[in-house]
Amino acid sequence: MSTSSDTVMQALAYPFDRDLAAMPDGGRILLANALPGAGPWAPARTSVWQWWKGPAAAFEGGGFTLVHGDLTNDAGADEKFNAVLLRLPRQREEAQFVMSSAWQVLAPGGLFMAAAANDAGGARLEKDLKPFLPGLQNASKHKCRIVWARKEAQALPQEWITRGHLQKHGEPGIWTRPGLFSWDRVDVATGLLLPFLPTGLKGAVADLGCGTGVIANHVLKHNPDVALMLCLDADVRAVEACRKNLAERHAGRNIDYHWVDLGQQIPPAQKFPLVDTVIMNPPFHAEKTLAIALGQAFIRNAAAFLKTGGSLWMVANAHLPYEPILQQTFKAVEKVHEGRGFKIIRAVK
Ligand SMILES: C[S@@+](CC[C@H](N)C(=O)[O-])C[C@H]1O[C@@H](n2cnc3c(N)ncnc32)[C@H](O)[C@@H]1O
Secondary structure (H helix, E strand, O other): OOOOOOOOHHHHHHHHHHOOOOOOOOOEEEEEEOOOOOOOOHHHHEEEEEOOHHHHHHHHHHEEEEEEEOOOOOOOOOOOOEEEEEOOOOOOOHHHHHHHHHHHHHEEEEEEEEEEHHHHHHHHHHHEEEEEEEEOEEEEEOOOOEEEEEOOOOOOOOHHHHOOOOEEOOOOEEOOOOOOOOOOOHHHHHHHHHHHHHOOOOOOEEEOOOOOOOHHHHHHHHHHOOEEEEEOOOEHHHHHHHHHHHHHHOOOOEEEEEEEEEEEEOOOOOOOOOOOEEEOOOOOEOOOOOHHHHHHHHHHHHHHHHEEEEEEEEEEEEOOHHHHHHHHHEEEEEEEEOOOOEEEEEEEO
């Protein structure tokens, strides 16, 4: 029985609850992209492969072993697991990357299981896997599809791993990968924000939710006097991509990278220098649900990062009600521009 409030986690526990599948008695379990909650995966025998800081920290606190790099080259992660249980991300190439990577670290005879919400990849799951795993079993529960198979002589495509890896994309070439925000193009809102950003910035600047580093790159390029650039994101894969992009373009500049959950108030123990400017295009979705609270938490954190008199520049969907929290947290708030469904806001602390 899963005690997670997440339906995909509940779906992953379902075949065990109903004796449709059996967890191997011994050996290790790999739980991918999982959210916290009890299930038939005891901490002592389970490694959690999680790239999002919030759930990763929660699992680590619960005694699970954490893996956050790529399985096939992360030290220690290539141990052979006896079961891999995958809560699939919704992006197709990202989900295929997760499945093929997990397959590679599954021991012969081990249990492969994957689940996804029907409207987030579940409906296409069997179609994707059946050509490679003809004996695939399946169940439906909680508006999710669950599939499972034993590892025999079959293989999932290596190409799924190659396609999902960190890669250089487009011209002039940015380091990115499927699953990252707007992974293969500059986001419309970000593109709208960039020309409004000031030049002549000095001191320290923070890019909250930096993604692949589009905003930080723009700031560093147009502001030679910025002395420190802080790049923070909850997705460790984004932090890694951002690091590669900025290192290639801005060698010698002072840039710090942090894997941080900005949906929570930053704990006082985690000391960051106060900054002069914060720039952000905050997330307003978690998975696929609207999460205004996440944007509000970003705004509170932006205020906490800033020196008195420092400025926040942000872009958001025009309909999102961020003004009340901005008015509460900042001394002055100004809408600089509205267009194409977005607003650009400057706020002074
Ligand atoms: C709208 S995207 C903007 C990305 C990038 N700054 C750009 O403009 O292209 C929001 C970013 O916030 C990150 N993010 C989502 N939830 C987060 C959280 N709780 N804490 C920190 N970053 C988060 C996402 O990984 C994503 O990179």
